[in-house]
Amino acid sequence: MRRNASTGRIREYQYRGECPMRCLTRFAVLLMLLITMAGCAVQQADEPTPTPLPPPPEPTLQVQRGEVIQQVQLTGSIGPAVTVGAAFGVEGKIETVYVAQYEEVTAGEVLADLNVLDELEEELELAREEAEAQAKAAQEVIRRAEIALEIAQLSLKVAQAQGRSAEEIRIEELKVEVAQMDLDKIIANLDLQSSGRVSELETAIENARLYAPMDGQLLSSLSPGRNVRPNTPVAVVGDPSVLELVVSATDEQLEILIPNMTVSITLDDKPDDVLAGYVRVLPYPYGNSATEDDGTVRITLISSPEEAGYKIGDAAHITAVIAQRDNVLWVPPDVIRNVAGRTFVIVKAPAGLQRVDVKTGVASRDRVEIIEGLSEGQIVIAP
Incomplete structure (x- = not known):
């Protein structure tokens, strides 16, 4: 303790x-x-204490004087001026192709056929055999009708030779007429029965083949195994003797193009050569297309293929000048503002920034004509 x-x-x-x-x-x-x-x-x-950084300067541009060109840029390829489509008449799948793309063809030449062709040809052969058998079996019926007609005709001759009464002779004439009607009816029915199915199959076989609609050049590529619909063009044949540019355009572009408008053309494989041409056809409802409306713009080249060295399939760029203004005031499109129906630019003035209403004219991708509101040399603020 x-x-x-x-x-x-x-x-x-x-x-x-x-x-x-x-x-x-x-x-x-x-x-x-x-x-x-x-x-x-x-x-x-x-x-x-750090000095605050000054705000970045506002980007400015100067009102300038020069030319403003409004133009449309298009692309297309060289093709025949005259083309015709070719279509199968029945539904099926392409089985055999006999002509390659860009080969010369003649009107009526078989370009391809469908996989249903063999089946149709077999049916046609059976139908013809059946028709022949029916025709052979009907020969007796026809012969009986012919004999009845001949007997009626002979009876009429006898009555006439014996000078019988008009009533008796008339009876014999009617017998001949009835016998003739019976024979005609039998023959007509036999033709319908024997040839109806055969004719139907022959037409189906024709529809299962694709024929060249005209002399020319096959512009399309046909591939085995491709499904097709009746009367829907699957190939195009063109006349290679007359060539032109085939161009696809948007609705916005079509609205400002006009027939006979001159254009400049540059072939992709000859970018340094500029060719001249004009708009020959605009598709409905924008222009003058009546019978050859495939939705494309057709442009005629002034120079021949021999002179300019172009051929079917060559790609090209086309420029169409819509409007041109020389020695006018212009600013870039970005500086123009549109707010609540008001068109204006922001001008840098000694008193500060000011909104100035403007009236614009012709516009291109990088220039807009200023008709009213600005003067040359003024400084405008870019967005």
């Missing part, structure tokens, strides 16, 4: 002796923190 009490007192004395040391240590750490913070504050106070 004493040792425990003595030990407890010793520990109590040790604890009381350690308290001043711990307090000194904590005070020293706190003092160092205060000195460090004060140094940072002094350092921050010594740093100069």
Whole structure:
């Protein structure tokens, strides 16, 4: 018990002796923190205040004087001026192709046939055999009708030779007429029965073949396995003796093109040569197309293929000038603003920025004619 009490007192004395040391240590750490913070504050106070960056300058453009050309850019390819489509008359899948693309063909030449052709030809052969059998079986019926007609004719002759009464002779004449009608009816029915199915199959076989509609050149590529629909053109034959440009255009472009408008043409494989031409045909309802409306623009080249060196399939770029203004004021399209029906630009003036209403004219991709509102040399703000 004493040792425990003595030990407890010793520990109590040790604890009381350690308290001043711990307090000194904590005070020293706190003092160092205060000195460090004060140094940072002094350092921050010594740093100069940064100068704010000026706002970026507004992009400006100058009103200039020059030419403004509104034009339409088109692409097309050289093709025959006269083309005719070819179609199958029945539905099916192309089985055999006999003519390759760009080969010369003659009118009526078979270009391809369908996979149903073999089946139709087999049916036709069976139909012909059946028709022949029916015709042979009907020979007796026909012969009986012929005999009846001949008997009636002989009876009429006898009555006439014997000088019988007019009524009796008339009866014999009517018998001849009836016998003739019976024979004609039998023959007609036999023709319908025997030739009806045969004729139907012969027509189907013709429809299962694709024929060249005219002399010329096959412009299309026919591929075996392609599904086709009745009376839907799958190939085009053209006359290679007269060539022109075949061009596809958007509705927006078609609205500003006009027949006989002159154009400049550049062939893709001869970019340095500029050829002249004119719009020959515009598709309905934009122009003068009446019978050859396939939805394309047709452009005639002034130079012949021999002179300019072009051929079927050559690609080309076409430029049509819609309007041109020389020595006029212009600005880039980006500086013109349209808000709530108001057309204006922002002008940099000595008093500051100002909105100025303008009246515009001809426009191209990079220039817009200014008719009213601005003067040459004024500075406008770009967006």
